[in-house]
Amino acid sequence: MESEAPSPRPSPQGGEGVSGNPRPRRGRGQGEGARGEGARGEGVTIGVDVGGTTVAAGLVAADGRVLEHQQAPTHARGPGTALETIGDLLEQLCEQARARNVTVTGVGIGVPGIVDAERGTVGVDIHYAPELARAPLAAMLGARLGVPVYVDNDVNALALAEWTWGAGRGARSLVMLALGTGLGGGIILDGRLHRGQSGFGGELGHVPIDFHGPPCICGGRGCLKAYVSGTDIGLRGGERLGRPVGAPEVFRLAAAGDAVADAVVDEVCAALGAGLAIIVNGLNPERVLLAGSVAKSLRPIEARVRAALARYAFAEALCTTHLDILTLDKDATVRGGAALVHYETQRRRTTRS
Numbered sequence: 001m002e003s004e005a006p007s008p009r010p011s012p013q014g015g016e017g018v019s020g021n022p023r024p025r026r027g028r029g030q031g032e033g034a035r036g037e038g039a040r041g042e043g044v045t046i047g048v049d050v051g052g053t054t055v056a057a058g059l060v061a062a063d064g065r066v067l068e069h070q071q072a073p074t075h076a077r078g079p080g081t082a083l084e085t086i087g088d089l090l091e092q093l094c095e096q097a098r099a100r101n102v103t104v105t106g107v108g109i110g111v112p113g114i115v116d117a118e119r120g121t122v123g124v125d126i127h128y129a130p131e132l133a134r135a136p137l138a139a140m141l142g143a144r145l146g147v148p149v150y151v152d153n154d155v156n157a158l159a160l161a162e163w164t165w166g167a168g169r170g171a172r173s174l175v176m177l178a179l180g181t182g183l184g185g186g187i188i189l190d191g192r193l194h195r196g197q198s199g200f201g202g203e204l205g206h207v208p209i210d211f212h213g214p215p216c217i218c219g220g221r222g223c224l225k226a227y228v229s230g231t232d233i234g235l236r237g238g239e240r241l242g243r244p245v246g247a248p249e250v251f252r253l254a255a256a257g258d259a260v261a262d263a264v265v266d267e268v269c270a271a272l273g274a275g276l277a278i279i280v281n282g283l284n285p286e287r288v289l290l291a292g293s294v295a296k297s298l299r300p301i302e303a304r305v306r307a308a309l310a311r312y313a314f315a316e317a318l319c320t321t322h323l324d325i326l327t328l329d330k331d332a333t334v335r336g337g338a339a340l341v342h343y344e345t346q347r348r349r350t351t352r353s
């Protein structure tokens, strides 16, 4: 199932009247933007996804449509400048919101690491943008923009987006695995994002699936990530094929009948089957969603992934857990930040009352 053209589940709106932007004017044509139909008179949110190479950000309507999309190299102004890039993009989007006569009601930021989501402070383990370690992003940017800012792990945010508007809409529980450069996870259980006691909830890339396995960047051994992330598939493929290759090429060669590449793909499927079985047997969620660049390569060999999973998972648990391999568009991660705003607005309102 694709997450495109989502039909929205009603979502809590953030509009608490806090905005650094002019209130929308009443009258004809308000909110009419470049694409014709903006979010007329409604609040919009800004979703930001901080990646190792690119920061993507957008204005997102209450129904999940991305009205404006901006992106820039994470370190556009040089090493250690991710924060400046985020600030630049936020300024551009606030300007676009003013031009559309819509009010920005909140900003949600997904970062590739562990986050203290309650305070909106980035943790120490922030891959690819280490300059953000310990940064109190929510407080810093909230004071500058005059709107609530929420920060969470990027895959937690992506899980919220698919739960709110996409392939996981309406599920009571879901697990998102994002297989890209690394391997991140997000867990929603009984209608709540499971962040864990200190923000490590959902770090499924670093569950060990082979206790004799290779060392992992996290300091562990035999982690799921070391077998199924795009980086690791490329590295393993390169070692076996004797030349540098990327993960997509490993899958392409396997599909074309290359036995060496196919053996690598076999290992990927087996490892992923074991990793997914941990999720299915351990949590038995209603839905498991696979996303990220590697998921695109897995789509054509979905039957192999399912066969590997069936070898390890309880059959009765598996028949109640629905697995989807998604091909998400570039707006998906931007929707993640927006979904985080809606989720946190509702959660904090409920907690207060």
Ligand SMILES: [Zn+2]
Pocket (backbone or CB within 6 Å): 205, 206, 207, 216, 217, 218, 219, 220, 221, 223, 225
């Ligand atoms: Zn690890």
